[in-house]
Amino acid sequence: MLSATRIWAVMAKEFIQLTRDHLAYAMILIMPILQLVLFGYAINDDPRNLPTAVYVQDHGSFSRSFLSALTNSGYFRITQSANSQAELDRALARGEVQFAVVIPQDFTRRVVRGENPTILIEADAADPSATGGALAALAGLPGQALARDLTGPLVRSTQGAPFEVIVHRRYNPEGITAFNIVPGLLGVILSMTLVMMTSLAMARERERGTLESLLATPVRPLEVMIGKLAPYVGVGVVQVTLFLVMARLLFDVPMVGGWDALVVGVMLFIVGSLALGFFLSTLAQTQMQAMQMSIFYILPSMLLSGFLFPFRGMPDWAQALGSLIPVTHFLRIVRGALLKGVGLADAWPSVMALAAFVVVVTALAIVRYRTTLD
Structure with a gap:
């Protein structure tokens, strides 16, 4: 017959042995806590405030409005201001930034003339999941970024979106x-x-x-x-x-x-x-x-x-x-x-x-x- 006394003795011995094995004790207590904290707080499939470098060749009000709209989207955080395309390429290659923005020299003039200028945004797409949300947010920027600047006659001169954003996915353009x-x-x-x-x-x-x-x-x-x-x-x-x-x-x-x-x-x-x-x-x-x-x-x-x-x-x-x-x-x-x-x-x-x-x-x-x- 089963003896409760003997079972209890074995259980007591096992608990004592478990408390002596500090590593096993840590595995039992720390591992679930570690997994909960990491998966609950540290894991995020929609990264925001991604470091961005800008190469601004036009310092007009329209350029500043676009950069403000870019930052306000929540996905981009301007961390570097480059003086050449080579600096942008180097920052992307080193992994210092996730995006590189190029505003052309004649951006303001072409917006005023309604010529639909383009802004180039290069993305480090080596990790497709890191840039997906940010690139999706760019779709609405051309129609919203300059909404407060284009008033009066400028509204009639810019039919549709006042400018176009061209995205260049580098290092993994197909998102594989x-x-x-x-x-x-x-x-x-x-x-x-x-x-x-x-x-x-x-x-x-x-x-x-x-x-x-x-x-x-x-x-x-x-x-x-x-x-x-x-x-x-x-x-x-x-x-x-x-x-x-x-x-x-x-x-x-x-x-x-x-x-x-x-x-x-x-x-x-x-x-x-x-x-x-x-x-x-x-x-x-x-x-x-x-x-x-x-x-x-x-x-x-x-x-x-x-x-x-x-x-x-x-x-x-x-x-x-x-x-x-x-x-x-x-x-x-x-x-x-x-x-x-x-x-x-x-x-x-x-x-x-x-x-x-x-x-x-x-x-x-x-x-x-x-x-x-x-």
Whole structure:
């Protein structure tokens, strides 16, 4: 017969064991809260206040009215004023702005004459979901932006819309989602495989007792780390090569150039991911704990890096957190190189962020590994 006393004893033992396993306790409590906060506050499919650069060659009142209407739409936030088309192109390629607006030199004169001038708006359409709402809002601007300026005789001289907005979608003019998702998937795959694979391998050695044999050798912590991680660097390079070949053959992802930035970014990210896995293994006592800590890293990386959702659609605090995640900078390098041809000279902010990540995580791993051995 079942004994309530024995069942209660087993339950009490299990609760005590659960409270001793702090990592499992964190998974139970923190993970649902983390998912609720991220999905509830940080995820937004309709980004607003997107950074916009303007190149204004006509400084009349009509130009100012158009820029005011553009800002009042809620989708555009003017952050840069360029002096040439080259500056606009550079800002778009670097990802500093989402849109570039060009107001021609004769805009006011042609509006007054009723010649229906054009305003060019270039959009960084590498991520179609980031620009869809803003581009849709442009449809009503020609008929509303100058409504208060065109009075009296000007109303008769401008039949219909006083000007036209021409939209140029750059880097992904057809709005193909795969061109954005597939390059971004490279960072997620490398994180899942390299971080988790390294942490599990090291934790497995600790469980089997083979790691303790290193205590009897003169091998230094940095030498152990390099020796154990070097083979996985080759694994990462093979993964990247295979991924790029399949992305080209299966999804026809454009590969414009920027190979110097791509190579440097890939190597830094591979080394950093392996060092992070090594560091997590020094914190974990079992393979299960190593896997749980890897998930703690991978989940925010997928949600806050701009992989699944537009990065600029998140609130400022979420963007600040996302900027601390190495996957965010790696995705900017990969997408910038493949879709825009961004080279090392323009991708240096993200490259430096990855280099800092490698240095910090490697130092932490060495210090923690030395402490573990002691």
